[in-house]
Amino acid sequence: MTETHTPASVLSTDELRVAQQLVAGAPNPAIAQKLGMSEAEVTGHLDRIGKLTWARTRHTRAHSVLAAGLVPPPLVRAPAPDLSEAEQLLLLALAVCETWEGTAAAAGLDLRTVKPAMRALLARTGADSRTHLVGLAHGWNLLGDSGLGGGSGR
Structure with a gap:
């Protein structure tokens, strides 16, 4: 019987x-300082996570490891915001698309308006970055079991 390797079985303790x-x-x-690693080591671990999940950006890598259940979402200190349908669509596009063009197309936005819309969504949710927003969204269960991993929408 052939053993199937999933990202969970091949990520090292440091990568997790x-x-x-x-x-x-x-x-x-901040990751390097908190974990007692060099920034180069952190970058190497993130690169390997990206290769294993087929995700090229920080926010799609975050979605990939969260959707796969490899790590728990960060602790959320506030209830989930009541997002409009357009904001929910932008959030899902962010989680799975790696480019601004892909995010805009998936969210039904013009390329000129996607960045201001993202800044507004970050402010509305209290997220520090797109990656942080993906983590919070998983903590609030706003992305659900979409089954969508990072790496799409290139």
């Missing part, structure tokens, strides 16, 4: 520790 910090929205220098 880095992933946990990633989904909380921590930047590489």
Whole structure:
């Protein structure tokens, strides 16, 4: 019988520790300091996570490891905001699309308006970054069991 490897079975302990910090929205220098690693080590772990999940950006990597159940979402301190349908669509597009063009198309926005819409969504949710927003959205269960991993919408 052939053994099937999932990302959970092939991520190292350090990669899982880095992933946990990633989904909380921590930047590489903060991850390195908190985990006692160099920034180069953090970058290496994030690169490997990206290769295993087929996700090229921080926010799609965060969605991938959260959707796969590899790490728990960050602790949320406030109830989920009541998002409009357009905001929910933008949030889902953010989780699965790796480019502004892909995010705009998936959210039904013009490329000129997607960044201001994202800034407004970040402010409305209290997220520090797009990656942090993806982590919070999982904590609030706003992305549900979409079954969508990172890497789409390129």
